[in-house]
Amino acid sequence: MxxxxxxxxxxxxxxxxxxxxxxxxxxxxxxxxxxxxxxxxxxxxxxxxxxxxxxxxxxxxxxxxxxxxxxxxxxxxxxxxxxxxxxxxxxxxxxxxxxxxxxxxxxxxxxxxxxxxxxxxxxxxxxxxxxxxxxxxxxxxxxxxxxxxxxxxxxxxxxxxxxxxxxxxxxxxxxxDHYLGKETLQNILTFRFGNGILEPLMTSDHIDHIEVTAAEDFGIGSRGSYYDQNGAIKDVGQNHLLQMLALATMDKPKSMDNDSITKERVKILKSLVPDPSSLVIGQYEGYLGEKDIAPGSTTETYFSFKTMIDNDR
Ligand SMILES: NC(=O)c1ccc[n+]([C@@H]2O[C@H](COP(=O)([O-])OP(=O)(O)OC[C@H]3O[C@@H](n4cnc5c(N)ncnc54)[C@H](OP(=O)(O)O)[C@@H]3O)[C@@H](O)[C@H]2O)c1
The missing domain is CATH 3.40.50.720 (NAD(P)-binding Rossmann-like Domain)
Incomplete structure (x- = not known):
């Protein structure tokens, strides 16, 4: 080195x-x-x-x-x-x-x-x-x-x-973004594309929908001032959840190098057709009592939404 x-x-x-x-x-x-x-x-x-x-x-x-x-x-x-x-x-x-x-x-x-x-x-x-x-x-x-x-x-x-x-x-x-490099996420690709039985079945003929859930078993801890200005969607939505969605649904990259994976990831993200009417946002009880949260803050700590994928599969 x-x-x-x-x-x-x-x-x-x-x-x-x-x-x-x-x-x-x-x-x-x-x-x-x-x-x-x-x-x-x-x-x-x-x-x-x-x-x-x-x-x-x-x-x-x-x-x-x-x-x-x-x-x-x-x-x-x-x-x-x-x-x-x-x-x-x-x-x-x-x-x-x-x-x-x-x-x-x-x-x-x-x-x-x-x-x-x-x-x-x-x-x-x-x-x-x-x-x-x-x-x-x-x-x-x-x-x-x-x-x-x-x-x-x-x-x-x-x-x-x-x-x-x-x-x-x-x-x-x-x-x-540390989360994006986590081994479990990287393993989604190995699991999908190293699996000759499962991968051919990953089509709309066999799958009705995929649900991506980010359930955390810890709170915001000392991150209150950061979190309150950003909220759940910016903290984990456009990055962590879309990353999971992309890895779970993208086409097989030509090779497992950075450029090829990025190309497929961009392709699948561009093919998303989100449904704005499905968006639900909320705030967990107790959030306003966390450290460094503005009184009466309306920052969302929960969100969910649906998106379709417009591609051949
Ligand atoms: N903390 C996390 O868990 C976490 C997770 C993911 C991403 N991040 C990202 O990591 C970055 C750091 O976040 P953090 O919460 O760890 O920050 P932080 O605790 O608020 O620390 C800020 C750092 O920047 C230094 N600093 C601030 N103004 C400076 C200036 N004018 N000149 C030189 N140094 C200056 C501070 O030095 P002094 O303290 O000596 O003043 C301190 O070392 C942010 O981009 C954040 O979004 C943090």
Whole structure:
């Protein structure tokens, strides 16, 4: 694997604490990273390197149902040897010069920028990475990883995507939604297309309807301020449920590579004919009592709708 520097914008975020820092630990433990990789964690919190290590240590030892192993101090020390904290405010352009200096000092030609921060900062970060030369690929490659949500509706998503694709090539961009990468979802394809008995029967002659249900056995937890502004449809509708629907109903891709699967997924999504009169939205009792929910909020926590698929099968 090429050596690289991973810049995590938002290393102090909730996401970094529950997923990214534990994942870095596991990658080090498994020996999956190149010998001289570097991680630069960015946040506004004022930590010196010692305080940052204490934060990482505490994070790794906080009960986390995504990460339940005992922490091995030798692995932790190995991780620390690759971690640097940069306390900057990315609304200030001079912060990018500090980041650039650090990357130059680390002498890693390849750079991955992982945005685990407020989505409202994305646009200015894309622009500033470009204008300060941080996105250039003079000596190596550059990748950009961004967390959902990308915009808050169709127009804002398009606007942000236009900005993103103005500065970065499609093969440099990774739009992340952890759920979409889950093994169970990926297995739908293996189950369908590796199954010579079931697959030929997946037609309207044999199937009346398919019901896709996302039943969660946990609440919104500490995500109240995010959730209340988005609601169930934006949180899991256009992404998780449509992904399940697409994988369950799309035609067999030419091969199992990303381009072929995406092509079939787009084709099936374009053939959906939703029935707006079937839409039901609601709010579970008790939602208004959750942390960070606006008084009297009408945000939906439940939805269902029907869609037809207009294709030959
Ligand atoms: N949390 C989840 O479970 C989850 C799940 C799926 C997707 N996501 C996505 O992941 C991203 C992060 O969400 P989150 O809820 O984890 O965020 P969060 O806890 O609110 O953290 C935001 C992070 O951004 C940093 N930050 C904010 N403004 C900054 C600035 N001007 N300059 C530099 N750093 C700045 C903060 O640093 P300081 O704290 O030091 O100020 C903090 O590290 C979002 O796109 C979210 O939609 C989160």
């Amino acid at each position: 090429d050596n690289f520097s991973l810049v995590i914008v938002g290393i102090t975020s909730n996401l970094a604490q529950i997923k990214l820092i534990p994942t870095l630990y596991d990658l080090v433990a498994g020996g999956y990273l190149p010998k001289d990789f570097q991680v630069i964690g960015i946040g506004r919190t004022t930590y010196n390197q010692g305080q940052f290590r204490d934060f990482v240590s505490k994070t790794l030892r906080t009960p986390n149902h995504h990460h339940t192993h005992v922490i091995d101090e030798r692995i932790e020390q190995e991780l620390f040897a690759h971690l640097t904290y940069l306390s900057v405010d990315l609304t200030d352009l001079s912060s990018y010069a500090k980041l650039k200096d650090l990357l130059v000092r680390q002498q890693t030609p390849n750079h991955v920028f992982y945005l685990a921060t407020f989505p409202s900062l994305y646009g200015s970060i894309f622009e500033n990475l470009k204008s300060t030369g941080l996105a250039d690929e003079k000596a190596g490659w550059t990748r950009l990883l961004i967390e959902k949500p990308i915009g808050s509706d169709r127009d804002s998503a398009r606007e942000l995507n236009d900005l993103l694709t103005k500065y970065f090539r499609e093969d440099q961009i990774f739009r992340l």
